[in-house]
Amino acid sequence: MQKMIFSAVALVAFSFAGMANEIEEKKVETKTTETKKVEVLEEKVVLRNNCDAYADEIYNMFRSSGYTVTNAHNVSVIAYNQCIDWHTKMNISLRSVD
Amino acid sequence: MLGKIIVIFIFIGNLSAQTNSLSVNYSLQIGFDEGFSKNDILKDYYALAQKGAQAIKFKLEANKIVSYFTMVDLIKNEEIDFAISFSEASTSYFIDIEKGKKIKYESGFFGEYMIEYQETTNWKLENETKQIGDYLCYKATSEQVVVNPKGTFKHPIVAWYCPSIPFNFGPKGYDGLPGLVLELQVRNITWGATKIELSNESIIIDKPSKGKLITEEEFKKIVASPPMFGN
Numbered sequence: 544m545q546k547m548i549f550s551a552v553a554l555v556a557f558s559f560a561g562m563a564n565e566i567e568e569k570k571v572e573t574k575t576t577e578t579k580k581v582e583v584l585e586e587k588v589v590l591r592n593n594c595d596a597y598a599d600e601i602y603n604m605f606r607s608s609g610y611t612v613t614n615a616h617n618v619s620v621i622a623y624n625q626c627i628d629w630h631t632k633m634n635i636s637l638r639s640v641d
Numbered sequence: 642m643l644g645k646i647i648v649i650f651i652f653i654g655n656l657s658a659q660t661n662s663l664s665v666n667y668s669l670q671i672g673f674d675e676g677f678s679k680n681d682i683l684k685d686y687y688a689l690a691q692k693g694a695q696a697i698k699f700k701l702e703a704n705k706i707v708s709y710f711t712m713v714d715l716i717k718n719e720e721i722d723f724a725i726s727f728s729e730a731s732t733s734y735f736i737d738i739e740k741g742k743k744i745k746y747e748s749g750f751f752g753e754y755m756i757e758y759q760e761t762t763n764w765k766l767e768n769e770t771k772q773i774g775d776y777l778c779y780k781a782t783s784e785q786v787v788v789n790p791k792g793t794f795k796h797p798i799v800a801w802y803c804p805s806i807p808f809n810f811g812p813k814g815y816d817g818l819p820g821l822v823l824e825l826q827v828r829n830i831t832w833g834a835t836k837i838e839l840s841n842e843s844i845i846i847d848k849p850s851k852g853k854l855i856t857e858e859e860f861k862k863i864v865a866s867p868p869m870f871g872n
Contacts, residue, residue, distance in 0.1 A: 604683060608676050609794030611787050612864045616750045617726035618686065625719070 592637040594630065598623035662844040665821070666836040667699040667812050671727060672829040690727040693720030697730055699812060699832065706739045707846045708810040711746075728830045734814035735848050743814065746852060747860070753852030756860045762798070762815055773823045773834070776803040781818055785827055796828040806837070 601622040605615035630637055671694040677687040698713040711733035715721065725731050733746040745756045767780040778801040785796040800811060804820035811822025812832035823834040855863075 601682070601686075603791075604680065606789045606791040608683075609787050609792075609796065610789075611729070612789050613747070613749070613751075614726065614729060615789070616864065617729075618723065620750050621719070621722050621726055622686065 594623055594626035594637060597626050659841045660839045662702070662704045662840045662842055663806070663808060663821070664838045664840075665701040665703075665823075665834050667701065667832045668835050669694045669697045669699070669724070669728060669730060670831045670833070671724060672826075672831060674829050686723055687727070689720045690723035693718070693722070693724030694728065696721055697724055697728075698835075699730070701810060701812065702844070702846055703808050703810045704844055704846060705808065707737045708735070708808075708816070709846050709849070710734045710810075710812055710814065732813075733849070735846075736810065736814060736816055737848070738809070738816075742848075744848065745814065746849065748852065751860075751863055754860060754863075755850070755852045755854045756857055757854070758857045760857075762817055764800070764818055766818075771801060773801060773803070774837075776805060776823065778803045778823055779820070797826075799826045800824070806839075 598619040602615045602619035605618055606612065627637075629635075671687075671691045674687060677683045696715060698715070699710060700713055701708060701710045703709075712725070712730045717725070731748055735744045735746070736742070743758050743760070745758055747754045747756060762783050764781045764783050767782060769780040771778055771780070781800045781802055783798040783800075785798055787794045787796065798815070800815060800818060800822045801824040802811070802818040802820040802822045806821040806823075807819075808821045809818060810816045811818065812825045813827070815822060815825055821834075821837075823837075825832045
């Protein structure tokens with residue numbers, strides 16, 4: 544049953560890779576001194592992985608089935624933890640979702 | 642499809658005009674869900690939840706004006722975790738009819754909260770009856786309305802209440818019927834009484850104080866954001 548579940552994980556992760564969030568904040572600060580301009584670029588990136596995408600999908604499925612957001616949250620957290628545990632047991636790296 | 646629940650009924654005590662308090666044990670059953678059975682990912686989780694539900698028990702303690710319904714503590718595993726999540730079993734309910742106070746206790750992903758709520762159930766009393774243990778129970782129906790960002794959903798509620806046990810309480814905070822609710826079905830989840838203990842003693846049921854006290858509107862704002870996992 545575990546193999547089936549996590550074949551589905553791979554399928555879902557690939558299918559929804561394009562939907563993952565990638566939060567990127569870029570801050571450009573320009574300082575002007577008497578002689579030169581200095582551009583300071585700050586970048587803050589939050590990467591989502593395939594377990595995030597999987598749990599997101601569970602969350603959305605639950606809400607679409609008419610369950611409360613509390614239900615949806617609770618089940619998606621378990622699904623996320625199960626996905627992480629599986630990756631750990633199988634010694635598979637989490638894959639970034641672009 | 643409405644699931645059947647098998648109740649092995651134990652009744653302790655003599656019901657009399659001096660019955661001032663009771664304690665009721667309930668079991669949990671998660672029935673068939675057509676939507677989940679067709680979903681390749683969710684059907685396996687649903688099967689785990691159905692199995693885990695068999696281990697989950699609840700207790701309702703009440704006097705004539707106050708009740709407290711809560712899940713009995715147990716050692717959890719993956720199946721039980723799914724069952725608790727599917728059925729929101731970890732939510733406890735405190736009702737004080739005299740003070741007009743209703744509080745839900747949420748403990749989970751969002752933290753611990755005491756949520757004051759005003760919701761009442763609009764019951765329709767039906768003529769249908771059935772025997773539960775030694776008690777003749779009557780049917781009442783209503784509907785649960787769930788509003789989430791995906792839309793508004795209505796799910797059937799069926800309660801079997803027993804007028805000969807004159808306590809206006811039941812599982813999951815569903816109160817307001819002219820008798821104790823011995824069986825309750827909301828959507829495809831059923832709570833069934835397995836044991837009732839009656840007492841002439843007047844017990845005091847204290848309002849538990851665990852978690853932060855907030856209103857239902859404040860809780861809705863807390864849960865409005867989608868979860869961020871692992872970050």
